[in-house]
Amino acid sequence: MELLRAEGLRKRFPGVLALDGVDLTVRAGEVHVLLGENGAGKSTLIKMLSGAYHPDEGRVLLDGRAVHIRTAGDAQRLGIATIYQEFNLVPELSVAENLSLGRPPRRFGFVDTKRMHERAVELLARVGVDVDPRTPVARLGIARMQMVEIAKALALDARVLIMDEPTAVLTTGEVEKLFSIVRRLREEGVAIVFITHHLEEIAAIGDRVTVLRDGRSVGEVPADTPQDELVRLMVGRPIDQQFPRERGQAGEPLLKVTGLGRKGVFEDVSFEVRAGEVVGLAGLVGAGRTEVARAVFGADRYDTGEVTVRGRRPARGDVVAAMEAGLGLVPEDRKGQGLVLGADIGENLGLVTMRGATRAGFVDRSGQRRAAAEVAEQLGIRMTGLAQEVRTLSGGNQQKVVIGKWLEADAGVLILDEPTRGIDVGAKVEIYQLINQLTASGHAVLMISSDLPEVLGMSDRILVMARGRLVGELSAAEATQDGVMALAVAEVAGPRGR
Amino acid sequence: MVGNVFLRRSWLAENGALVALVVLVVALSLLSSDFLSVTNLLNVGVQAAVTAILAFGGTFVIVTGGIDLSVGSVAALSAIVLAWTAAVPGLPWPLATVVSLVVGVVCGLVNAALIAYGKLPPFIATLAMLGIARGLALVISQGSPIPMPDAVSHLGDTIGGYLPVPVLVMLVMGALAAVILNRTYVGRAMYAIGGNEEAARLSGIKVSRQKLITYALSGGFAAVAGIVLASRLASAQPQAAAGYELDAIAAVVIGGASLSGGKGRALGTFVGALILAVLRNGLNLLSVSAFWQQVVIGVVIALAVLVDTLRRRGMS
Structure with missing residues (x-):
């Protein structure tokens, strides 16, 4: 049953035509994937559906009736909820308070705490997440915060749930959990608009796909459409190679890390990166990869071990010294850092x-x-x-x-932390080519990535971290996704699991 | 919507404060025949000078995303120190002036140390300094005004019987602030720190050191403002410049700076200080009561920031 329909949406901002005729139909009880490169118009579209923007032309129908979504309140009344990448939760308040935000149950003019908690328990059960409603949201991890967001949408009786790249911040295990929640909501008849850059997720969770390109909807295809075809629709041309790594001869070691450790975070981390080489650093989120990278770069301190960059030893915790020795860091949080x-x-x-x-x-x-x-x-x-x-x-x-x-x-050794997170396919390939150019001219690259195909496709050697330790090293030739994952999770299940 | 498009696209939007100043000047010259005379305008300049100099220093701090509430007190303390040391027999007044400037800079350094190393919020650190500096001024002066040495009092005079020295000092300090903000490493680092402190740090900017310099500059500018004020009054008064920090912040904000950091210009601050001075002067000429003047100035501050906020929302 068709629930939401957008027809011929157009939106012009000063100097840009952001949307130039977008159609979208979403049925009740389906997961509808919205696919497109950054700048294709996905955010503009969902901002219109959630009342943040107003279309210049075109209309939106809900249950076959034209509706005007002028404010976030309108969207809420119509049962359209959006979960953005930046969550709309108040970190200091408890889960229950967040779920009742703005309209807590009242008794004699006071907040009825008991009923608020009952309501929270019920909502959390519907999402299938095991959280004490009294926990302050700030203490939850990202994955659980996201689930609280979903519960919040359910609290508003959302019939249409728009999720903007919900998997971008999740680890593999968490993604599976999210998917099972999404499937459950689908069975309840919720229409879900799902935005993702990960093509392999489409077949796993989606029913149909609408592809946007340059502000237009260029196709609506079933979710089992081959990835090559989806990419072609998205970029308007076939991409020959997703990972165009050109491997060369590795030269002198430019970065040497020996016995690096910080109490309670990582220990005994030793590796080297040679000129002309891309070394991938794989592992689960929380394995300590970013922490190691930041310590090597001097952004954080370390307790033991040493870092040598092109024969020099920058003082620990000194970004300027690390830079002067030839290190550069592209942090994982692009906008924040x-x-x-x-x-x-x-x-x-x-x-x-x-x-x-x-x-x-x-x-x-x-x-x-x-x-x-x-x-x-x-x-x-x-x-x-x-x-x-x-x-x-x-x-x-x-x-x-x-x-x-x-x-x-002209940093000789670049540490790239999740260099392509949240970036569209076309731009990814450009960044890979850039990495090629860098290594061809004798630079060394250490690449942290949670995107396994990327690690396998672009690295010459792969280091795997788990629980703050290096647990394995694989050559590009011998590495497989399963092999890397096995290393990354094996230690976690070990006796000292957190 | 039409208004938004207008504000967004036009040159007016970037120079809103300047336009407001021009409108204000035109309106006042129509309303009062006394307003547009050279004498009165120079008078406005003299009245603007102290606030403007404090505000130039405040611009540095606000561009880094901080705030300096202590400048009024630091100005008073520096002036008191100048008058006090100049009274020491055998101590030449230029040396006393240097000592006074150093006092201002040291106050700024203490602020910065509390903020950068003690991790106090700038509001709290400088609020504490507001009390400390004012208290020290009272302690040193034992609560009474100290006469300024004659040489320094000439700062309150005019050059060639025409150009008041405070106006000249204001222009020089303004130019200095503009050069620091636009051309120097210290200035560019201020914008980077105010825009995104962590990104600045990860790009090799020594954030703590830059904050030390920033607050030291603010303290130094406050000392200059204090000296100018005392020279005009021919005596250093421990209660001088009380509340001026708020005028200074208002001038910076009216001039288009953002309290969240990363934005602000010396020219904007200059215009902001002039707007406040022109308003006060004009309202006096129109015999508006001092009580109502406060109301008007409050409204102007709110309006200035409101227009700026609406404009930014229009752009995003």
């Missing part, structure tokens, strides 16, 4: 080199602009100019800026 979002592209690209470009306290701004223009050109950053705010760039282009600031600084 990689970019100054309110500043322009030129300013962001020049952040690392600014110190070197300073004479007697004054920054050589024209030199900085020239260098930034060169790097932007080399990376093919799609922008109106260096003066464009990075906030307004797509995820892929933002990531290019973060990588670009280290290119400009």
